[in-house]
Amino acid sequence: MSNEWKEYVSDPRTICKYGAKCYQKNPDHHKSYKHPPNLKAKGKDRQRTRFTPYDKKPFKADSEDVKPQSQDAILDSVTNDDTCAEKLSDSTPSPNNSKEANRLIEDNHDNYYGKETNNNIYKECFQVEMPDDFFKFYECLNEESSSIEHLMASVNLEMIGPFDLLLGKLPKLDNKDLYLVHWRFFYDVPEFQAVLKKKGKSELHIGYFRDNPNDKPVFLAKNDSSKDCIITPVAENIFAAVYWFLQNEKSSSPFMSIACQKLSEKVKKWGESNGYKVEEYEKKSRIKIQICKTFHGAGIVVPYNKKTQIGYRKLVESNANIKKMFQKLEEASGEAEKSKVLSEIQPLITYSSIALDECDFGTGLEAGMALFCSGIQELQSSATSLLSSSYTLLKREEFAKIIQVHMKHRRKGPDVALWGNKIQ
Structure with a gap:
């Protein structure tokens, strides 16, 4: 990985939604948002696979016949630094991205697991x-x-x-x-x-x-x-x-x-x-065992001591108010309006983080779920942080691992197999 790319990945700032194609010249914008390094693409003849995490239009193959790739090419399509830069810089939803691939690998492997029951x-x-x-x-x-x-x-x-x-x-x-x-x-x-x-x-x-x-x-x-x-x-x-x-x-x-x-x-x-x-x-x-309902409706169950009331506290905002703020963020036009709405959502994140520090792990989990279920790109980083911390503190490290990988490769549409659509 190049030094430029390492600096970009470690930069804690929010990713600019325009990526490498950003037209903003305002210095304040560049202080608040990070932009991918301008890396020249290598191996243009290589068949690449890309995905757009928040693209509402799923990939549709032009043909059912897919040209085979070598094992090295498959791994390159997932791990190549320049390809990763291209993925992030093109990750903004666009009506012109309807042909973006929703697969992460090509299904051309010679080595498969057997019919495992272990x-x-x-x-x-x-x-x-x-x-x-x-x-x-x-x-x-x-x-x-x-x-x-x-x-x-x-x-x-x-x-x-x-x-x-x-x-x-x-x-x-x-x-x-x-x-x-x-x-x-x-x-x-x-x-x-x-x-x-x-x-x-x-x-x-x-x-x-x-x-x-x-x-x-x-x-x-x-x-x-x-x-x-x-x-x-x-x-x-x-x-x-x-x-x-x-x-x-x-x-x-x-x-x-x-x-x-x-x-x-x-x-x-x-x-x-x-x-x-x-x-x-x-x-x-x-309903009897869940600590709260959550945005997805299935509820969460965490350890809770009724006597000490440690383990969970209610969110600082009601679900109705949170939904209104999410709707305002989705409908916001322009960076100034988005920043204003994000500042309204920030107390929810801050107080949930404080709750985690005070052993109310269920609160961090509930707030993280709400941000995740919003599906809003600007809230992805906060959702990942809250959920990862909550799962780790609850000793559910496997779930922390899953959410981190999911948020990195989050995709919309019906064809979310590793290799895209496998329906015959």
């Missing part, structure tokens, strides 16, 4: 172990059909994320951090890990939700990242979650009705025969 491998790749129902569901599918993916596709479902390990589709990478953003959607907090997705361009996905990375999942939930950040609990196990999906999906189209009904009957039978109840999650049980 939970140590899942922990190594995804920072968490997978529960028994995850493996049992795959086992039932495997007994039913020689082509599991086609069976699921027949009911508009796609197996994603950790399922790629069971399917033998996960390439071995030197940079294992990238696995943490494999099928991690824009609003997926570290507690939420997607394992199923509605096929096609839909961003509706289902995943396991854990309060602690070392504990078993509390429930499976759904989110549609094309709409909002809301995480809605649907079931306690994956059999019930798939059954829920099929019951809803069969009414979407008469062509899907028969296939969905047929598979839902089998899923119910498989679940009950293996001791898993096929019923919806009882949300009241969640």
Whole structure:
């Protein structure tokens, strides 16, 4: 990494939204915001992959045929200093960036993991172990059909994320951090890990939700990242979650009705025969244990001493006021107006940081979640800082790792696999 680039990365100032193309000549602007060094691109003939973290328009390939790259070229596309500079300088949303690649690597590896059932491998790749129902569901599918993916596709479902390990589709990478953003959607907090997705361009996905990375999942939930950040609990196990999906999906189209009904009957039978109840999650049980609701709606659970009242305190602003400030920031035009709104949000960040210092870790976590769920680029750095500190103090270091990598490679759209869209 060049000295210029090292200085840029270590600079604590906010990244200018215009990047290398900034037209501002005001000295105060350059004091407040950092700009990437002007590095000349190398290896122009090399096929590069770039992504725009806040681009609302997902990448669409011009052709399904992708030219193969060597292993060195793949790693270069992720780690090359000049490529990184280009990524950051072009990371501002623009209507002209609709063709930006949403993939982080090209899927041209010769070396893949086998069909792994060893939970140590899942922990190594995804920072968490997978529960028994995850493996049992795959086992039932495997007994039913020689082509599991086609069976699921027949009911508009796609197996994603950790399922790629069971399917033998996960390439071995030197940079294992990238696995943490494999099928991690824009609003997926570290507690939420997607394992199923509605096929096609839909961003509706289902995943396991854990309060602690070392504990078993509390429930499976759904989110549609094309709409909002809301995480809605649907079931306690994956059999019930798939059954829920099929019951809803069969009414979407008469062509899907028969296939969905047929598979839902089998899923119910498989679940009950293996001791898993096929019923919806009882949300009241969640409300009893959560310390607060949070912007994503699934709540958080942290240690809290009622006698000493240590562990959590309410945020300095109500959720309604916070939402209003976020809306004002999104609608702000010009640097002066944005700076004014950011100064209004700053007390929320400051007092949450003070709460962390005074052992109210839940407050820092709640505030960090709010900033994360806003999806606003100017709040990304503060969200990362609050969440990383909160998770570390709560001894949930795995979640701290996930949020740091996610914020570095945060992407919008339905195609958030490492290598882009894998839908057949």
